[in-house]
Amino acid sequence: GIFEKSEGISLTKEGLDAREDWIYGSGPELLPFSSDGIIFFADTKGQKTGFFLDQRENAERLSEYAAGRNILDVFSYTGNFSFHCLKKGARSATLLDASERALSVARETAEANRFTDSCEFVRANAFDYLRTSGLSGSDLVIIDPPAMAKTPSSKRSALRGYKELNLRAMKILKNEALLASSSCTQIVSEEDWSRTINDAFHDSKKIGVIVFRGGQPIDHPEVSSIFETRYLKFCLFRIFELADY
Template identity: 75%
Template structure:
């Protein structure tokens, strides 16, 4: 029998309607258990609400894994994985990479699993999901039959959970750079790079943007390993300049350019993006991509992040010639799309220019947004045509 956690009499609607997080101030009483243990969550009247894992040292005291009274074992995880794959498998028509599990959005809080061809890269981001690692690995092997499973658990969230960063092969093996394909382009997931090694969440936006790239010179700021640039080059972009502060990322981008035959149309610049946009002329670039990493992790940093977004976009808009394109993105979850768009609009106003929206994008099917879990919505993307007011 699992230990029990009893909620206060008034259950928050957030919990009742599907959110998996239960905070410490929502609990009436709890059995004494070690961190990571499975617990049953009950209403104040004793009704079973769900089963999840417990962390006495986190403000999110329980993360629910299921609303059913069932065992949390290898078969449980295998069934979750099969359901996720069934919903997302259509994406495999366009390549052999997929985010198999997107944490809370796929009913597995704390777990990230990316498939790159025959290999998996996983992140165990919470104490409870780390305790269940063996069962999860067994389920991944049985369900996906990979050649190798690489763990890449890192980040601030691990410290909050009382965990240490871990990196290495958990099952089988593979190369340091994992080759895979998207939309006819060969890419590499870098096991020594950021997160799982490649940002699959921009797969749809990169493919759609590439349709506007024919004949254009592309400037890709915060390029990482070149997802946007190489999609654009594959659809007829004349040239691409990739700007990133990481020499490692640029070296992977060079290898990607070589294997796809794009190298003669590429320039690689190691630089701070803010400095580059301030100091360099954008002359000759008719498509500029601004895709920075998350700029804030907590509400206290929101204003600073919005200033950063405005500054980046302002520096492009001021230098952009009439009729050129600006592709801008934000992956900062605590900033809403309305606030982000308002900030970019302010940049247009300050530049005395106008932006016409060509398309808006967001998260792909393998990074699902759940209606009852607002934290699962985070990615914003917009393509603008930039015009002088006199040309509008």
Template identity: 55%
Template structure:
């Protein structure tokens, strides 16, 4: 089958040829004549085939490549791709919950699929991928025979792509709060909550941090439904206070604490993180976690985000006499060195020292592609805090 052709400008940087699937509008010399969302074939100016992907004239990323081969993009294609992704996860998975498909890293840009026990929650973020919804659904059913598949595709960016938001069961059915077990802790993925219902990318960092939890008074800032707090309580923490602006997330966290027999070990506070941290007395907590959502989506606004990271960490450091700070960033637009610089400035301003105990990132089911730097987003550090005078 012949597909509309797009032709790259000559003498381009080798980013696309080295494995990056995105082709920007300013990299294309001849645009394909087709409807948005259609499959197109990409060629160099000299006629060399580069790959096959989907096109959207509404986006600055005009083409997202799905394959570097002449092959059909159909249900069998998605079965092969998902099988390959599952083979990687099944080698290392220690939990019934993991990210099965991580977009570009798994060769499926615009698609995320998370597994919670025998339920799947999928997110589609591009017009081109949305046109393969039925093929993706059929492939998941064929491979896993799940109890249910829910699509949770939400966000302002969908309007830019020209597709509607979707929040519904596509196959089977299930509860709004999907139970699953992770690191021997019972959790709930909330289909009315953020992303796919849970943040699976922090589970390894939370498990590691639990080693330092014994008898600690914990403050979990931007707690959502309590991933860090529950790990630390299972690790022997004395008590955990969860701070978040979502009342629903805090209610789910309380239910999670009941499921794990820890309802008397947590307190929840609905409030603003900056204000709450400012009003703490030094020594109120022994361990503070700072795990904010992405503070910016666009690199143009990174300075404000860097200032916000510095302020959050500064207030947390000042609130610790001698204790532990676990701090994180999931803002892909901010480089790790810039984020670390904001933390080091916070230490300097607080007249305290941080001894790094652990450096973390995203787990194996959120693999970072060497060709796609955008897949590397999660940054995590754990510090032991001391006064300079106590060195």
């Protein structure tokens, strides 16, 4: 079958109708597929394609550092990062998301891959959770929020949000812990985002040693003359106390 999912404000601008259904044949709401030996589900009722394929290479690279670690996956959606890390030997994963629908798909994914015993699923607002619950026991925290600004007027607010999320993780993470941070906000440049993360490190009185930088795969092309097409920023840091580095 063929499932069409046409949505967004650009449709209205182009005079097109929104559509979200099967236009040929039929199928289930959750479409199984395999990536890096892991069974995932694309949710036809989820965001966009139901799976953030632009993060697949970053998830695979991050998993190389996950063995033996306890993962906190903030804005986990359906668990791309968590399940890659569990596949490579992470001890446990806490998947945190505000969407019960996303977490239900993640639970099904965990069951399909026999990861259920290693997973905890938490439905909560990420800012509230990091503010009140802490990160005790986590030694790899993943911060991968959805786009936090759509217009230039909201850019400053987005940068404040990125700083708060990362700062709260930095304050609690111990020496040698890992922080994976990402931004998919188009109007936030890599320079602005990096400066914001550095400000968070400064305020936390900690050092972040870059393990690797990532971005989008080649099937999400970057056009040299359109800076906004380089939208995905990803960086893995190893955390050190300032006094110990």
